[in-house]
Amino acid sequence: MQNNEPKNDPVQENSLGTSVCNLKDLIEMMNGKRHLIKEIMNSFLEEIPKELLSINEAISKIDFVGIKKASHSMRSTVSIMGISILDPILKEMEDLGTMATDPEKIKVLSQKLNIVCQQAIKEIEKEVLSYN
Amino acid sequence: MNTAPNNQPDTERKVIFIVEDNETYSRSLKLFIQTHFPSVYKIEIFPIGEMCIMELDEDPSIIIIDYYLNSKHSEAINGLEIIKRIKLLKPKTNIIVLSSQENLEVISESIKQYDCTYIPKNQTAFNKIKLSITGILSSKNATSFEPLN
Numbered sequence: 001m002q003n004n005e006p007k008n009d010p011v012q013e014n015s016l017g018t019s020v021c022n023l024k025d026l027i028e029m030m031n032g033k034r035h036l037i038k039e040i041m042n043s044f045l046e047e048i049p050k051e052l053l054s055i056n057e058a059i060s061k062i063d064f065v066g067i068k069k070a071s072h073s074m075r076s077t078v079s080i081m082g083i084s085i086l087d088p089i090l091k092e093m094e095d096l097g098t099m100a101t102d103p104e105k106i107k108v109l110s111q112k113l114n115i116v117c118q119q120a121i122k123e124i125e126k127e128v129l130s131y132n
Numbered sequence: 133m134n135t136a137p138n139n140q141p142d143t144e145r146k147v148i149f150i151v152e153d154n155e156t157y158s159r160s161l162k163l164f165i166q167t168h169f170p171s172v173y174k175i176e177i178f179p180i181g182e183m184c185i186m187e188l189d190e191d192p193s194i195i196i197i198d199y200y201l202n203s204k205h206s207e208a209i210n211g212l213e214i215i216k217r218i219k220l221l222k223p224k225t226n227i228i229v230l231s232s233q234e235n236l237e238v239i240s241e242s243i244k245q246y247d248c249t250y251i252p253k254n255q256t257a258f259n260k261i262k263l264s265i266t267g268i269l270s271s272k273n274a275t276s277f278e279p280l281n
Contacts, residue, residue: 029164029258036163043156073203075232076157076253 068097181214
């Protein structure tokens, strides 16, 4: 496989062998109330596939405004689950969308985004089960 | 007679509006406020500002509004325009503006002209919102509040 990524790529460094979600802040925010934490995790599981779909559709249409808006919105969603690895990726996608430039770079970033999101969904699904 | 301890904010019949088009974020924020201010009478979420304007008769003490409100509803009016309308109709409403927009110059107009508190959407946002709500609810007659950053 061709590897054009820089050595310090956080997604590669993480290798997705460790958790991408950090629920510490969420647990603190909700004073550890399990039913509230579970409600928010379920909201994340509901919303993130829709947001990924929006972003992927915008990319396939090279709709820069759509890319910008979807990336911007997703930054809020992933911040709740403490997925800090995605913030620089989404920020770059948002900036490229704003500048309406470099669709190839956006595609590369979106591949990382999709990998991390799938991993995050698995982690949160597992976490929700443990809250039952 | 108010028998509440001095350090307890006055939350009697207080209404808080959240104007935010990101569902996970708005639900989290609502649950966070409910958790930390359990006596707040009502917290309502509006995905677009126009809906919030229509409900201003409820006299919200605080409106927490995202600066960008057209991520999911492309026809939605932006946050600044909504802030202008709120201040025109209910000038004493305390407004907290949230945004992950790093360009503070864009946000500064709303802070300067409309006496809002700006809180960046980052890891410390919820705690800053908590401090801001405590400050606003603790000063019953306050019409403004110092920005937190």
